[in-house]
Amino acid sequence: MWEEKFGTVVKKLRCRKIGGFKVSDLFTNPATFREICERRAIDFAYQGMKIEVDGQCGVIEGGNNSGNIDVSFEGEYYAERMKEVNADLYHLLNENETGLYNQEFQKNKTVYAYVHLNFSDLADFAEAVGTYPFExxxxxxxxFERTIDIDLNDIIEGQGHSLSSYKKCFDEDTWDRYKEQIEEMELDY
Incomplete structure (x- = not known):
């Protein structure tokens, strides 16, 4: 095919639209973002705003459940990040409380991730992760009385992903506390 002329190749191509796209698909929930801006006293910030962090240029995508601003840096784009994660799970984690913990790390080399959900969010969770975890x-x-904590490690690993691909779904301080252990844990995979 590569030896053929472009005009010949174009005649053989077939294209079809597989879904619509809106610019808003690149950003997180605007209401959540505004709440974070108000709490952090950065009312001037807006989604799509170009910023610089530690010398790196980027664009504000929105905010996450940890109260942090999500930024895509130059050279990194949404689809690139999403190929290493389950996009539905990624968004669900960003909209809910998440955390990390370990038990006897020196013995079992595992940092556990969890999501804290209201019972009303369980259907969305099941849709995001599919049937595999329930089999x-x-x-x-x-x-708990009105909520549930779900460990995520088996789900993330069962989908062929690593915990570090979901880094932005967790509070930055918490992630930094476990970062070295997560790197050590993932070396064993």
Whole structure:
């Protein structure tokens, strides 16, 4: 095919539209973003704003459940980040409380990730992760009166992804506290 002339190749191509795209697809929930801006006293910030952080230029995408601003830096684009994650799960985690913890790290080399959900969000969670985690005995959860904590490691690893691909779904300070352990854990994969 590469030896053929462009005019010949074009005649053989078939294209079809597989879905619409809106610029808003690149950004997180505007209401959440505004709340974060108000809390952090940065009312001047807006989604799509070009900024510089530590000498790197980027664009504000929005905010996450940890109260941080999400920024895409030059050379990094949304689709590039999403290929290493389940996009539906990524968005669900950004809209809910998440956390990290470990138990006897020196012994089992695992940092556990979890999401804290209202029961009303369980259908969205099930849709985001698919049926795999619920097969063969279900999954381990911690239930509270009106909410539930779900461990994410088996789900993320079961989809062929790494925890570090979901870094922006967790509070920056919490991530930094476990960063070295996560890197060590992922070396063993």
């Amino acid at each position: 063969e005995g279900g999954m381990k959860v911690t239930m």
